[in-house]
Amino acid sequence: MPGFTLPSASLLAQSILSGIFVGALYGLMGLGLSLSWGLLRLINLAHFAFAFLAAYVSYQLAVAGIDPLLSLVVVVPAFFAIGAGLHWVMARFAVTPFNSLLLTFGLMGVIEAGIQGVWTADFRKLESVYSHMKFKVGVLYVPIPELITLVLAVGFSFGVWAVLRYTDLGKALRAAAEDAPIAAAFGIDQKRNALLLAGTCTALAGIAGVCLALSFTLAPAQIYAWVGVVFAAVMLGGLGRALAPLIAGTLIGVSEAVTMAVTAPSWAPIVSFTLLIFVLLLRPGRAA
Amino acid sequence: MRRTPLVIVGAGILLAFVPRLGLPAFYDSLLYLVLHWVVLATSWNILSGYAGYFSFGHGAFFGAGLYTTTTLLARYEWPFLWTLPVAALVAAVLGVALGAVVFRVKSVRGELFALLTLAVTFVIGTIVVNTPLDGGQGVSLSSVPVPTVGRSQSATFYLLALAAATLTLLIAWAIFVSKLGAGLFAIHDDEDAAEVMGVPTYRYKLIALAISCALAGMAGGIHALFLSYVTVGEVFTITVPLTVVLMSVLGGTRHWAGPAVGAVAITALMYSFTAADHAVAGKAAIGLILIAAILFMPDGILLRVQRLFRGRAPVGGPHPSSLPQAGERAGAREPGEDHPLPLAGEGRGEGVRSPTIVAGNVILRARGLHKSFKGVRALAGVDVEVRQGEILGLLGPNGSGKSTFINVVSGHYRATSGEIVFEGRSLVDEPAHRIAAAGIARTYQIPRPFAHLSVLENVALATMFGGAAADPRQAEREAMTWLEFTGLEGKALARPADLNLHQRKFLELARALASRPRLVLLDEVLCGLTPSEIDDAVALIRRIRDQGSTIVFVEHVMRAVMALTDRVVVFNHGELLAEGGATEVMQRPEVVTAYLGKAHA
């Protein structure tokens, strides 16, 4: 039986806070995945590899002295193009939703190998001006890199939400996801919109990657550590929604953190995966 | 076809002599790994490839077997070989427990099933790592003696893996050619249609899962000692499932030997890269191969190669190398002539009652049948009687409930309330496959043949699961009879996609008839046909009735209705509007209004 120890209030509060931070990153990583799966019916496992690729790119730029936030200027357009390109290929070959899972897994392997080839399997840590900055709020420590992640996650989630909710493009995407032929009958060019969306999803992966690099040590094998928990966040919240991955991710992050504080860190994965199993069994109608 | 098991066993025996060649231990280990992956990939394929339920949880069952052996060896000091059956059993029990729950949830298929099984892997892994089973440090088995089966340790593992691989391939082949395998392939293409046709889908999936897990567990047990130091991180990860998926997809998931081909190819490739110190490039190469496979060869290498050699339309699934002969006949004949046709109801398998029915008696009675979908009432209490040997037409405007009626009677939908009695037996709450077994068959408005099976296999499946034949060989002979009856014998080996609409509809008919039903439900079987094709179809329907079946059909082509039916019932807004002889009913004012509409007040 795992040992249960009740932590002090401040330790618990700090745990919850760090759970919120890591949950925000889960949400940011899950955002692009959820949109792609829900609105485009494509499951992009390579999403994680793209995030890591962006992380390594910003690491490299940091080594050259460039501020990681500035590296977004390069990362966002580059990854947008990659995402749109990948979607174009999959549409061209009429890849089914299930085969998209397999194909992007292959791509994930290729990218991982590429990363390892360039940066080796050694651990890399991005050192920036933010790395050691933190400030104190009462008894709680708030590290700056994690705070940046939270801000970006919340910002982009709300941004995407607003686009989906209020703009014509967002409405068109939602309509086409529901009934593509009728959407086309009203002039919606889904081919073009899908490319835009796919590009955006990968760009979001890139942004998540930069955030990842700010807070975590990088190693190629680490890509897989995120797959399960981010999928759990995506499915918990329901596909194709903008705010749901963030909320679900935060829930998972906090649950994990509390579990870790109360028992042992190695029990953390059980939280997200058990949640995922229950969601799949009890509310499968929410997905695709 | 029966040579195959001999070939497998023969190859196994032959390969057992390899250690005597005195190769360096490296090769024994490499060959061990090849065989190890052959077992894992082939066992995975039994459920996931054959039935289409792609599991990402193979690592969980492999790991369960691995840790069972580890625990028994390290803690309880069992002799190694005795741990293997236990490992297999534990893995199988785990699998069945999972499947018993998950297979009941209809919407968890495809990607969702893959994700759920992946999640299970991580859950089990976490539990193992946090309990004394592993404890986080891993478990060392270095002090456990390796049984001396071969000349050296590495030879021993090689021989154990060889035995496991031979066993696994035999089992995979045996399932492939059996009724179980045919059912699994049907589930792959269209689970609901398979269920309606009589395949016990839930049971078959559980059996396939249990076998798959047991074999994986056995492989895990062997691997535990091979590694001699086991950790959770090696086992309960995404690597095992993804590798077996890759190997099977590459080699071909619709054939028993496909995963083995993929396993050999990938393992050899991985090792040639490692040996040449390019492990990273190897990983990239494998990824690229998988991408190329999905884009250009979604059916896998094996079937592509088969196509090249055979030169005709490929069929994924067991198929005969020659056409079976349907009874003693010389040359082709006109369909339906001089044919000793099996009479409807004769020769059915166990579990089906064939009481003697007097002609003209009511064989199906529906009373007060209701069906609602989310507040929309499709059937609002209908009473219909069907008499033995008649052709009854179901008519009515769009949305009047005719198709819903057929769907409810055949078990595709469950009635909201009411009763359905067929030959004295209540069918209203029975699952579709039991209704099929009871003697009712149906066709679909838009034909739903099993796309990856040949025309012959499609009909043979219906024969097998409708109770008219016990094994695939007999089923194929029966199936040929029905293909000749419908004039499709020339297309027996073609795939449904190669047929035109008219032929596909006749295939639907042949499938419906193959289970020798006493009641046949036809759902708009004539729509889309040219006038001459309609005449052919009308003649065929008459012949079907003449050989003993009762027919109920939904139709809009009025001249066919006039020509064929003995009686019609007219539906309107989910209720019965009129009943009687066709010509008379269609002139009644309320029927005319229902069809043509009414001027508004």
Next chain:
Amino acid sequence: MLEVRDLQVAYGAAPALWGVSLDVHAGEMLCVVGPNGAGKSTLIHAIAGILRAGGGRIVFEGHDITRLPPHRFCEAGIAIVPEGRRLFTGMTVLENLELGSYLPAAKARRKQSIEAVLALFPVLQEKLASPAGELSGGQQQMVAIGRALMARPRLLLLDEPSLGLSPRIVHDVFAAIRRINAEGVSVLLVEQNVVMAMEVSTRAYVLEEGRIVADGEPAALLARPEIQRAYLGV
């Protein structure tokens, strides 16, 4: 305004239209009737661009639109009210209407268009924020018609608008269709309720098993034996 010549369309694998030709003149209300399975929906879907023609031509206002990609048909001036409504049920009534005016030309007049639709169907005023899936059948039909009107079409296609609706609602819907036609929008109506359709149209075609078998004045057609035989087989 609309010329359809020798149109051949397959619905999936089944050929559904075997060389259909018809004309719609500017400003008129035309109906196509026929029994189930005759191909009426296929015809409407082909004219709306949802189904691709296998042969033949569709010429609208002088332009050959047969080979255009599906999303360009609306631009040409054609809008459809599909069978079974096919609203975007996950979205609100207002969003459905807005999507009708997705294209730039219609978008510029969005505000006026919404007012016009609400004038036509006042009951939708208080339903604007409701998810479209929660409305009754009749209200959904109004939204579907409104959505099509938002596109400012010159030709409105209606596929079995009375299906599944109670007589009272059907009356209202047809009254609305008449008003729309009176304002200059040409209407091509496909209906199963023959008598109703004949009442509102200036001209009619009869479609049976994928072919036009009769055309002309509605009142005259109704009396002819072709209709009786096509629908009732007698």
